[in-house]
Amino acid sequence: MRRREFLKDTGLSMVSLPFAASRSALFGAVPYKIKTSCNMYSFNKLITEGGWSLAKAIEFCGELGFDAVDPTGYYFTTYPEVPSDREIYATKHTAFVNGMAISGTGIRNDFALPDQEERAKQIDFAKRWIEVAAKLDAPVIRLFAGNKIPDGHDITEVKKWIVDCLHPCIEFGKEHGVIITLQNHFDALKSMEDVKSVLDQIDSPWFGLNLDIGSLRLGDPYQQIDALVPYARTWQIKESVYQNNVAEPTDINKLFTIIKNRGYRGFVPLETLPPSDPRDRLKSFLQEIEAAIEK
Secondary structure, eight states, X not given: OOHHHHHHHHTOOTTTOTTOOSHHXXXXXXXXXXXXXXXXXXXXXXXXXXXXXXXXXXXXHHHHTOSEEEOOGGGSTTTTSOOOHHHHHHHHHHHHHTTOEEOOEEXXXXXXXXXXXXXXXXXHHHHHHHHHHHHHTOSEXXXXXXXXXXXXXXXXXXXXXXXXXXXXXXXXXXXXXXXXXXXXXXXXXXXXXXXXXXXXXXXXXXEEEEEEGGGOOSSOHHHHHHHHGGGEEEEEEESEEEETTEEEEOOHHHHHHHHHHTTOEEEEEEEOOTTSOHHHHHHHHXXXXXHXXXX
8 A cells, every 4th residue: 555545544644644654664664662461351261250350350450560451342241232331431441540551352253154134233243342442442453254164155255255344344443443453263264374365355554463373273373473463453462372283382582573573563462361360370471471572
């Protein structure tokens, strides 16, 4: 995308952005700037079974020193229906008074449904939560591609559905100041090539990738991460990656060398999963990541 087209699409101008020489000057061609965030899915078991509230999890992250939190939509009390403004603003307030921004949010949608009317319902579902993201001041919302390739259909057809569903979401996100990110989740889109082919079909500064390092399971994850960083607008940094579908501990230093060398700027939400207990693991995981950022 040329600079003039980018400025027009984002609503910026030469007057408002006099020193931006190109799109690359806005997206990574300067030294990296990385801030930490915690994805609330780390607290999934505590919130759904352990009596914790979303507010308690946010406060816990503030005590650990995170720069931001990513309150997944699932943990609002009305999900999948949108929460009240009162609940939205209380969540934003809790993050703020604990010294943190809100780096994003996400929902569990499915754009790989064979019925067009059902896909339209999923678009409407996403739009309602884009409005929630805007009220949270969340810069991004992550969406899934879809659960699986339905019987009787192929990947080419499903990718078209996904792209067709993403377009109206992106336009709606642009109207509300929210970037739409597609999370690679080893679902309907299993390979990096399939994920990348969808990303390459959509040219908008209001769209990008939620780079889930634990869902690159075919091949070398570090090579694939390196190839995908330019698309990344947010992340899920996990304790494990998969080499040829075999789990191994994430090499945090290697990962952040890639991220920094690619000039990424933005939040890097981390996420712990069972058997890790976030009350025990998050602090040390955050320290490992902060050390890797500073190297």
